[in-house]
Amino acid sequence: MPLSLEDVNRIARLARLELSPEEQRAMQSSINDFFQIVEQMSAVDTSGLEPLHTPLSAIGEVALRLRPDAVTETDQRERNMANAPAAEDGLFLVPQVIE
């Protein structure tokens, strides 16, 4: 089923993207075009198959590594904070959230 403009707006809200009315229409048409080539996927019988989340698990089990819980990074607080659009006293500033 093609996406309606309402669907597009719902997805944009989830994605935290503000779209202008023109962008909404363009997005609706290009996403619907794309889903025409996606439909062929539904005809593929994948019963009993495990999803391939990481490529090397195609040839064997991939285990996640754990490292010791130790401090290994040096303090880069000032350099990290330097990229913040708004900061004060070593804290990131955001608009008031709680009244």
Next chain:
Amino acid sequence: MTAALHTLGVAELGKAIASGLTSSVEATQALLARAKADTLNAFLVVDEAGALAAAKAADARRAAGEAGPLLGVPVAHKDIFVTEDTPTTAGSRILEGYRSPFDATVVARLKAAGTVSLGKLNCDEFAMGSANENSAFGPVRNPWDATRVPGGSSGGSAAAVAAQLVPAATGTDTGGSIRQPAGFTGVTGIKPTYGVCSRFGMIAFASSLDQAGPLARTAEDCALLLSAMSGFDERDSTSVQKPPQDFHAQMLAARTGASAARPLEGLRIGLPKEFFPAALAADVGGRVRAALAEMEKLGATLVDVSLPRTELSIPVYYIIAPAEASSNLSRYDGVRYGHRAAKFADLADMYRKSRAEAFGPEVKRRIMIGTYVLSHGYYDAYYLQAQKIRRMIADDFQACFQQCDLIAGPIAPTVAWKIGEQGDDPVKAYLADIFTLPGSLAGLPGMSVPAGLGEGGMPVGLQLLGNYFAEGTLLHAAHHLQLATDFHTLRPAA
């Protein structure tokens, strides 16, 4: 040294510096002059002061007795790798002005090997694109024809190497972003097996697909760079735990049963029939077959194989990659770094406006597609189904590798197209990725090797794919093709 230094490749330049014919400072100055005069929009930043300081340091290391094939050799980095010394944008307005507190592992390792970074190279925004037309800082031009695209997303890397602004550059490949621009500009590129190069400090697009690799003018140069770039990194959870590899030695190792005249003796190259469809452009098919005929002369045998889900790889990739991207790009919220809108009503509105103002149309589209396929009620039908078909695609490759050692085909259905020619039709662009997507989904190593010129005098790339960790076999085959032919020495008119 009077020979034009910009014409030398990585290995040649390393030897010229080692023998005292030139110095890193002299080579760096010569290439900086060319990078500063770049008319292709390949460079986003030329770091003159940083490069000269690094070159002086490299010459001092040589003088102190240190050796190494890359010591003093200039390179440049795709702007998807974070660098301490220069800004990093990922081709996006959202990161304009961003300064990383650290170097990506790939950058740090190349620095430790003594390479000199000339600066940062243009790319599609967050590496999303196949033509370098999605950069917030303008399209990159193809040095073979400035009205055409250089491919993407590592378009700046490919154009800079092809135009001899730098002997080699780093790139990243998620769905073909090293191989396809290498093919479109007549340079050599390799994407190693997923996990061979660390993703630490490589700005994330689709984490289960992203891999770093070099673009250079020969397979030998790629082997030297890949040896320095790769290896286990504790900071990347998917980094492969293997001892450091010498890809140059692997490239040189003779095959059993090989002779000087037949160095590829016993090498079986599989040709998937799906990689040679009737619709394949005649110039591309012709050049690829001619290059394969040269490999036959060198002892290789060609066998017919099949990758029946080649066409399905397009929707599978364009579901999985946007899904991972929508998750990865949620970090751009205008709080810790990046663009923040000037006016907003509240926190949620700040997120929406900041992201809307600073992401380009293709990035927004992929975030939307990814958010949709991961959302409640659609996850199983789209994302999970795509990941299951992805396993079938990977299994198809394993079945092929029962019959052959390498797989070959074209990089793309046509040569590089004109800038703007694809208009606003993203699906048309997605379809052109058909030959590079299957190997990406399976996480296999792949190369683009120049195969001569097609329509309009534009380069055609031969794609070679190997099984997991078969980088040595790939580089060996490409190296011998390049020793026997001169496709890789063709250069655009200056």
